[in-house]
Every structure is written in structure tokens, then in C-alpha cells.
Amino acid sequence: MTVRTRFAPSPTGYLHIGGARTALYCWLEARHRGGQFILRIEDTDRERSTEAAVRAILDGMQWLGLQHDEGPYYQTLRMDRYRQVAEDMVRAGKAYRCYCSRERLDALREEAMAKGLKPRYDGHCRTHGEPVPGVTPVIRFRNPDGGTVVFDDKVKGRVEWSNEELDDLVIFRSDGFPTYNFAVVVDDIDMKITDVIRGDDHVNNTPRQINIYHALGAPVPAFAHLPMILDKDGKKLSKRTNAVGVMEYRDAGYLPHALLNYLVRLGWSHGDQEIFSVQQMIDLFDIADVNKSASRFDTEKLGWLNQQYLKNDDPLEIVPHFDWHLRAAGIDPAAGPDPADVIVALRDRVQTLKEMAERARIWYAPIEHWDEKAVQKHLRADGAAAVLAAARARFAALPSWTPECVHKAIEAVAAELGVGMGKIAQPLRVAITGTQVSPSIEHTVYLAGQSNALRRIDDAIARAAG
RNA sequence: GCUCCCUUCGUCUAGCGGUCUAGGACACCGCCCUCUCAAGGCGGGAACACGAGUUCGAGUCUCGUAGGGAGCGCCA
Numbered sequence: 001m002t003v004r005t006r007f008a009p010s011p012t013g014y015l016h017i018g019g020a021r022t023a024l025y026c027w028l029e030a031r032h033r034g035g036q037f038i039l040r041i042e043d044t045d046r047e048r049s050t051e052a053a054v055r056a057i058l059d060g061m062q063w064l065g066l067q068h069d070e071g072p073y074y075q076t077l078r079m080d081r082y083r084q085v086a087e088d089m090v091r092a093g094k095a096y097r098c099y100c101s102r103e104r105l106d107a108l109r110e111e112a113m114a115k116g117l118k119p120r121y122d123g124h125c126r127t128h129g130e131p132v133p134g135v136t137p138v139i140r141f142r143n144p145d146g147g148t149v150v151f152d153d154k155v156k157g158r159v160e161w162s163n164e165e166l167d168d169l170v171i172f173r174s175d176g177f178p179t180y181n182f183a184v185v186v187d188d189i190d191m192k193i194t195d196v197i198r199g200d201d202h203v204n205n206t207p208r209q210i211n212i213y214h215a216l217g218a219p220v221p222a223f224a225h226l227p228m229i230l231d232k233d234g235k236k237l238s239k240r241t242n243a244v245g246v247m248e249y250r251d252a253g254y255l256p257h258a259l260l261n262y263l264v265r266l267g268w269s270h271g272d273q274e275i276f277s278v279q280q281m282i283d284l285f286d287i288a289d290v291n292k293s294a295s296r297f298d299t300e301k302l303g304w305l306n307q308q309y310l311k312n313d314d315p316l317e318i319v320p321h322f323d324w325h326l327r328a329a330g331i332d333p334a335a336g337p338d339p340a341d342v343i344v345a346l347r348d349r350v351q352t353l354k355e356m357a358e359r360a361r362i363w364y365a366p367i368e369h370w371d372e373k374a375v376q377k378h379l380r381a382d383g384a385a386a387v388l389a390a391a392r393a394r395f396a397a398l399p400s401w402t403p404e405c406v407h408k409a410i411e412a413v414a415a416e417l418g419v420g421m422g423k424i425a426q427p428l429r430v431a432i433t434g435t436q437v438s439p440s441i442e443h444t445v446y447l448a449g450q451s452n453a454l455r456r457i458d459d460a461i462a463r464a465a466g
Numbered sequence: 467g468c469u470c471c472c473u474u475c476g477u478c479u480a481g482c483g484g485u486c487u488a489g490g491a492c493a494c495c496g497c498c499c500u501c502u503c504a505a506g507g508c509g510g511g512a513a514c515a516c517g518a519g520u521u522c523g524a525g526u527c528u529c530g531u532a533g534g535g536a537g538c539g540c541c542a
Contacts, residue, residue, distance in 0.1 A: 042542065048542085109539090114467090119538060156470095160470095180541065203470065205542095228535075228536080236535090266478065266479095271480065274478095300477085302492095303492090304492055305492090346504095349503060422500095429501075436502055440502090441502085
């Protein structure tokens, strides 16, 4: 039997980080076992579902590269099917119509809570389900009365539940919509899902869903419930204090592959390995190796990972992402050096593409801000003027403009003036960038371009004098 | 309140009864390298929540306790 997993978000917001990891695990499990990955949009909550959210989720999935093999299916397009299955169940005596008023239900709940019991429907309409004028009934599932439900969760292990704990849940609302616990089961059966991989918060729903599978005479899939992802302080991720949307991570300058790598290691590991290519993830991932406990999202480690990819990827693969960030920062990539060169010069110095774009600005636009302390310390230092003049002359005479040539020119200046690199690099750096921090001096000068470098040195000499 | 789940360095984790005086990574600290900032190299501090039991032997198995989380809707 071919493995089929699914990711089934409800479109009430963007794709968040927890959902992204769930999607990743579903996708990896399917790929690893040569199966299919299905995308299903659970949009039966028509109060909160929006089309913008559907698009946001699709965008997030695409950015991460989590391609689905089937779908997206939409639950709102399957309403007839749910109704049909529910009616069949009523006819077969596996479900029944319930006319109980909300008032009665609320009273029941309050009473149970007051007695220290778990709120549960008393099954009144199992036997007294007479139509009440003016009341559109709901359909309730007739849950087994005794016995236990046992399932072997692939991450949690064996979970056992007494049917005493379960009540007759509503599977079909009076407004004609199915409820979640019913729709998922019908969908997962119809879509032949073999492995249900989802968030921890659904463990409690699993036993009642299994009972529905049994009632429907369908094979029960394997379940795997993923632990939560908490924020740095161990609190629930909230958009108030954390970046939770996947696209926020793109905007913040992370590579999709780096995010994937970070996410896959949050709750799963393969020995001591930290860096995984997508292919390695597919080869090595096994849902059974996922940890049981919740983990915290650590932006610092994500940053480290992102830099690993920045440093080791082929710069040409990074260029499109970097270009995107340059433009986002209001920088015209055509107004300066080859972005691939800039990436190589900066990737040891930043953790994100956003920082990289900011630092790259000096080569694409005129210096906007001068660090006055740097000017004072290096431009107005003894001998600085002579260094700048000598360097300018050497640079101007350079027949070809490469980092190597620039480097040789600087060495020549050092020899000529009999001073160390420190005395030359810092004044030049300030002249070219306006600050005392930048990549190695030959790259800093090289990236400015020959004529631009000369112009900036002239400006710096004037500035130092004035 | 009730039910279910979780618990190894600050964080992510390795560990599947002896090889654990508990390993790796991020972060932190120190040294080296050095034209600035980084990156890199080397080194350091840092954890089995607690208590019983099973066993020749427990981080690893069982049960309690404590702490944390989830669920208990005509939401998903």
C-alpha cells in the first residue's frame, strides 16, 4: 500500500511556523517512503476562513518548496459527501438526530463541572429524539458505551482511552455543515490517507475519530502527533511577541532551506548531524524518530544555520534571494557590483540576507552617513592624507580592476610609505565606506568599482582637510 | 475539576540496562589567527526534575510526587 500523508490547515491566517513543521514532516514522511503528499484546506469554519489565508498558506508552502502531489482539496466543495455519509449513519443507527436546546446542553455542562466531572452529553436524544417544532436537529455520533480505544501513536507510543470519557459528539451541525471531527475522518478515508501526522492538540480527538472509522467500517490509519513549538521563553508562540508567519522569515532574510533545516531538527535528529540537505532529510527522516516533548524556537540557532548556508551554497543560487532583499531595501542591484561578488564578501559577516542587503548599500549608493569618530580617528590621523594620496595614485594606474590587483596596489603603498597594513586599511576603509567596519580592504575597494573608489578617496581627502 | 500527554547542559538534542567520570550543536567565556568586523582553529564552564522500586547494574524499565502542556463546543 502506498503511503499517503496530508497537511490539512484551516485557512484562518497565514502559514505559521508550527504548521510549517507539520507540513514538512508530512512531506518528508511521504517522500521518504515513496508515497504521496496531499494538501487539503479545512475551510468549514466559514466565519473565519478567508481566501487571502488560503493564498497565504499556498505561498508559504511554495516558498518552502513543499510541493504537494494532490490537491488542494477544499472541504467546502465536499458538503454533499459529508451530508450523505451522516445520513447513511443515521439510517444505519450509528448516529441520531438530536433536538436538545442549547440551554439544556449548557445546563448539563455546568452541572457536570459543578460535580467535578468531565462535561459530557447525556445521550438524551438517543432514545427521546422526537422532533421539536421549529428546531433543526444536529446529528450526533453514537459513541460506543464501554470498552477502550487503543492506538499506537508513532511518536507518543501507546495511548489508551476509555469510552466512558467520550460522549456522543455532534458530527453534523444544524446549519448544514459537518463538524471537524467528522469531516476529517470522512476526508481521510476518501483520500486514502495512511498516516495522519498532525499537531499534539489533536491527540484528544483521536479516540473519537477512531470510533467513527470503526462505525464506517474503514481501516484506521496510523497516527503521529507532533509536540508543540514554544517560543524562547517556553510560552505558546503568539504573533504579538514572535515572528510566527513563515513569510516573516523570508522577509527577515532567511533562506527557505535554512528554515527547513532548522525546523527538521526541532524535534527530530540523526545522531550529531546538524546540517541536512533536502535530499538527506528525505533519505534519513523517519516519523518514528520524532521526539515526544515540546521544543522552543531559538532564533540564534536559526541565524547560525542560515549563515552556514550563506557561506556554503553556490553564490549563484543565493543571488535571486539576495536581489529580492536588495530591492526590498530600496537598492537597485544594477547600480553597483555583481551581487554574487557582494555575497562572497559579506557572507562571513552576516546571518541574514536582510543584514547583507543593508551592508551592501555602500556599494550601490552614495555614502549617506559618515561615522564621525571614524573620520576623526582614521581620516584625520597623521599620515592618513599621504596614504590616501598614494593609494589613489596606485588605484588610478591599475590596468585591470580585481581584488588581487587592488591588494597588490595596497601592498605597494605599504612598501612605498614603510607602514603596516593597519595604517593603510583603516583610512581607506573609512574613505570608501564612511565607517570603520567592512569586508577585507581589497574587496571593499574592489566592490566600489574603480572610478567610484577614486571619487570617494577624493571626497575623503577633502573631508579630512575640511 | 476531569482525561490524556510531556520532563538530559540556558536552548536544540545524542543516549534505545553495562562502552555515561553523560556525547554533539547553538549561545556564553578564554586563547590563537588578523587591515576593521566577521568567519575559522583550539580550549573551558554548563544537564539526566524529585522519590521509591525492578535489576548484579538505571539517564535508559515500573510506580508515585512535583512542574509543564493539551483537550473537555453546533472551532479547527
